[in-house]
Amino acid sequence: MYQFLYDLIGNEIIAGLLVAIVPLTIILVFALFGIWLERKVSAHMQDRLGPMRTGWHGWLQTVADLMKMLQKEDIIATDADKTLYNIAPVLVFTGSFAAYAVIPFSSKLLGSEVEIGIFYVLAISSLVVAGILMAGWSANNKYSLLGAMRAAAQIISYEIPTALIVLSMVMLTGTLSLDKISQMQTSSFWNWNIFGGAIFGLSKFLLIPFMFVGALILFISTLAEVNRIPFDIPEAESELVAGYFTEYCGMKWGMFMLAEYGNMFAVSAIIVILFFGGYQSPIGYFGNSVGVQWLVPFEQGFWFIAKGLTLVFVQMWLRWTLPRLRVDQLMTVCWKYLIPYAFLNLIIIGIISLL
Amino acid sequence: MPLKTETMVLNMGPQHPSTHGVLRLELEIEGELILSVKPHIGYLHRCFEKHAEAMTYPQVIPYTDRLDYLAAMGNNFGYVIAVEKLLGIQIPERVEYIRVIMAELQRIASHLVAIATNGADIGALTPFLYLFRDREYILSLFEMTCGARMLYNYMWIGGLSHDIHPDFVRKTKEFINHFRPTIVELNNLLTFNKIFIERTANVGILPLDTAINFGASGPVLRGSGLSFDVRREDPYSIYNRFDFEIPTGKGLVGAVGDCWDRYYVRVLEMEQSLCIIEQAIDNIPEGDVKSAIPKRIKPPKGTVYARVENPRGELGYFIISDGNINPFRVKVRAPSFVNLEVMGELCKGHLVADVIAILGSLDIVLGEIDR
């Protein structure tokens, strides 16, 4: 997309800026929509209605909340470490925002075409840990400190199963670039990676159960990465008031929330790309059959966002159904169950891919 | 050279989303491990006992409502029984039946709050909404009878303040039919949920002899295995006419006496209350609910200790009368006051997250702890 804009405008800097703004807009619009969706989903699951007055069924509620947050007074505790306190939300937001640079929304809408796509995502989302630790320490509050310590332990531990599953997919498809992985799963849903990949043969059928296991492990580990129930010990409302962002108010808290929803969509996008065919449609393209070629990228964008939203909906569904795990049980799940299974998965997929 | 370490003192302060009121827990923790827990109470002390000495006997009844504000019918019941024992009067049958039905409905309502907040503290936010929806039915039954949803002033010395509404029996039967499937839904959603069991089984195990020594009562004592219920041991009103079981903790998914057992005892007690209401609702005799209320309540000199089975445990009233129209001394033995003492014993060796689970399973209300 950078190339397209450069040819259009001719100026490197402006093209670069525009390329950066598109994912930013997507993340902001999604956060707006995501918060409203969460409130409505949780309300209907709990046999009540949710926001109904601001706009049609309350869809402007997030806009109202945003305007309220922008007007709030920014109170900082006297003993808080001011530099770290101010930098922490920026770091957390950057970590989740930067991951969007390599996520392909359609075959033409890609932030930057680096070859190391998924590796870059894993690396830059680890920046979030530093931000969380800074937030917890600088607030000078014992609850924040406890929440930050738990969050750091949780995020760092759950990166390992994520990396192992990603490694097995990279091994199977042979490339790190998310765009190429999406392109490999073309023409119908039978070619998606979760059904064994595009190459027809014995190995495809052998792979199917292990792909399902891999997708499940990846879904659980990324749920822990974004601190959602059942893994939301760092922000456990009834225990630690609000964990590492107890002392934040106004727009800084808004940045943490934006980062959380941005993260949710980003990890859903990664799972969709790795397993569910990326932006490919499951049933073929309307534009192709009618002959209107320029419609195809829009359809791909639509399918990508639909699949991503389905996974986000499943994440929200789990949040309102299950209780939360205690911190040592969380660690047990990661180190004693997910990592051995992910390893086993890796080895078996490697063997099968040699066939 | 050994590393100098310090333990951290964390205050789960008077204002906290999950301490069920204004309770201050001083935790001494090392990382996540708890070394000691000291509860500090007194934030809601309203000097009920001193007020009772300045009021006449009927005027004390609204004050007793406000002790355990989630189970107000039970508080009224206890006080009224104590004064009636001192006076030695006979109560009409209709009054007795209605009192029992109200007390059992209140038991269900109070257990709904206890279970819902227990689940909400552990993180399951949805059963909270479902159970409060069902509690609304009970509160509207109460509102139909005496006009108030939470603090009733309903049971008077010698009778009741209002007779029941003509629609009350029909609506109570509708409620019973509506509520039985909800308990099944609750069991599927929360009670046998694997994560909930992980959080509450084998946590906060209370051995039976410790429980008796500390004077625990109610679901806390029954969860540890002893089948002790004031309605059977020391029958008051007409409870000896009804056939109901007393659920105890049997250690189905963990040790006997852990948090899950106390929680499950409450779920089973709700079903038993439904049985009692079913037996009583069809047999209410005719009569006048105010016929036995004496004109002047001046008990003879003496002391009495009467106890009732409140949803939280054994609620006792110790009343000393010196022949005046005001009581000389009213002492309330609040079940949560005694149950909270166990907290220091239960929390040793657990993690910070377990303190919340244990506190939720003890089910305390600060109104009656501080009086």
Place this chain on the structure above:
Amino acid sequence: MKNPEEIFELLKSEFGNTILGLEKETPTEPIITVDPMQINKVGLFLRNNNTLKFDSLMVLSGVDDANGTKIKDEDGTEMISGGTLSVYYHLHSTNLKHKITLKVSTPRETPQVESVYNVWRTSDWHEREAFDMFGIIFLNHPDLRRILMPYDWEAGYPLRKDYKNPEFYKGMKVPY
């Protein structure tokens, strides 16, 4: 199951003079009066004896008997001097299903009672409350401090009959 007269006879044969009497005029239950300094031994006997087995203390209440003489203080307030403060113990047994009530009385000026902390752990907070509200000192209690009033409340013991609210507490005006 024993009734109170039998329990009284058993205690009298064991402890002799320290069991001061059995009051039977009360309409509901007879009360056994005990010497305040012996209540610990009596409690241990009641708990450990196989025919009695009182393993549960239901409630421990302090009472201001108000049986002293009323005198007027310098500023016209009525004080009571002399008389006694009492503590009532209600016990029951979970196995043998019987109940008994004990009572100790101490002089108002120096109220001291033996603590039964090591007999029934329930008495921990109950005795703290009796100390807080009446000023009764329980000897050998491990942690006797105020429980319901603020820890540094200096103005007396609220449930006594001659208690008056102070004017100020830490700069805040007390009378509402």
